[in-house]
Amino acid sequence: MAQNATIACHRLGFHRQSCLPDSQPELDDGSRDVTIQPQADHLRRRRWPPPLAAPAISDLTRGATKPPPAAACDRAARRAAVAVARDRASHRRRRHHRRRQICHAYACARDSTPPMRRGREEDPRHRRRSPGCVEFPGTSCGDPSFTGGDGVTYYFHGRKDQDFCIVSDVDLHINAHFIGNHNPVYKRNFTWIQAIGVTFGDHRLYVGARKAVVWEEDEDHIDITFNGGPINIDTANNAQWVSKAQSGLSLQRTDVVNSIKVDLANVFSISASAVPITDEDSKIHSYGKTAKDSLVHLDFRFKFHSLSDVVDGVLGQTYRSNYVNKMNVTAKMPIMGGAPKYFSSGLFSTDCAVSKFRHIGGVHALAA
Known part of the structure; x- marks a missing residue:
């Protein structure tokens, strides 16, 4: 006993x-x-x-x-095992949530203050990232990944030296020009967004990255034109330019060089930063960068204030209230296909197959 x-x-x-x-x-x-x-x-x-x-x-x-009895002991053991597993899962969830809080706090801090200048001696893992690289709705970054209005991040590779409509609405149309590089070792093409052409009302705005063989940190690599004329803005932090031809249109530097923000009141806000492909980036991602081109491109963050429910385009369609995401969002790299229907014949052309641009009543009708 x-x-x-x-x-x-x-x-x-x-x-x-x-x-x-x-x-x-x-x-x-x-x-x-x-x-x-x-x-x-x-x-x-x-x-x-x-x-x-x-x-x-x-x-x-x-x-x-x-x-x-033995059965009671077995039940108690199973309950204890379930409780331990539940505690471990809860701990993982709390840890993941905390990491997201830290990342979001860091991202908000970067977006509200001028981004750091990239130092030559910085650890590449902590190198300054442009506002477009934070995965918030409306961002475009790198080889290019987009984060849609629904919060899902996906890739759209486009094609080298071609233009594609990324946002097309009744009175707003944005095309992107893609540059690329072919890595013969891996037989793969990489693409980046080099410039955008924004058409609204009777106006055309160009924001592009200037090609550079060697990246110079203190040199400005962003070109901006409005209705065909260049915009010269001082190379100083918070320097501003205000349009006389279009009320509510303004530009502001968010850093001394290579970072700008374009605002059109009640319509859109676009942040752009010029970023090169470094030797370190090329080594990690196998971009196949050569000494002939530093592959300067633009990272973006778009904010839209008055899109209609018929908006389309690579990014624009994700803002529709009835948008259904058909990509495999569980994949490591969700990819949006259908490049031909987004193809445009020029940077300011509105002839892509999904174009909604009608230019009715000017830009003020869109803002209203």
Whole structure:
């Protein structure tokens, strides 16, 4: 009886000392011999989860409480295992949520303050990233990935030296010009957005990255034109330019060079940063960069204030209220296909197959 009680007690996780029979010799002061206690302490330290409070020794050994059956012990063990697994899953969720909070806080800080200048001696893993590289709705970054209005990040590779409509609405049309590089080793083409052409009302706005064989950190690599005329804006942080031809249109530098923000009141806000492909980037991603071109491109962040529900384009369609995402969003790299229907004959052409541009009533009708 005592042996069975000890085994049942041990199965439930009780301390070994609590499972000793009443026949254990007593000391002169009436207490029990604790010579086995060091070994019991060792077992206690190794046991997880911690043992429950043990019933009185006399109850187990004298028959006042019968040892629990094996089935009860198995159920208790299963419940304990489920509880441990649940705690671990909860811990992973909390850790993941905390990481997202840190990333979002860092991203917000970057977006609200002028981005860091890229230092030559910085760790490449901590190198300054442009506003477009934060995965918020309306961003375009790198080889190019887009984060749609629905919050899903996907890739659209386009084709080298061709133009594609990324946003097409009734009175707003944005095309992007793609540049590329072919890596013969991996037989793969990589593309980036080099420039955008924004058509609204009777106006045309061009924002592009200037080609550079060697990237110079202190040199401005962004070209901007409005209705065919160049816009000269001082190379100073927060320097501004305000249009006289279109009310509500303004430009502002968010860094001394290579980062600008274009605003059209009640219509859109576009942040753009010129970024090169470094040797480190090429080595990591196998871009196949050569000494002939630093592959300067633009990363963007778009904000739209008055899109209609018929908007289309690589990015624009994701802002429709009835948009259904048909990509495999569980894939490591969700890719949007159908490049031919987004193809435009020129940077300011509105002839892509999904074009919605009608230019009715000017830009003020869109803002209204």
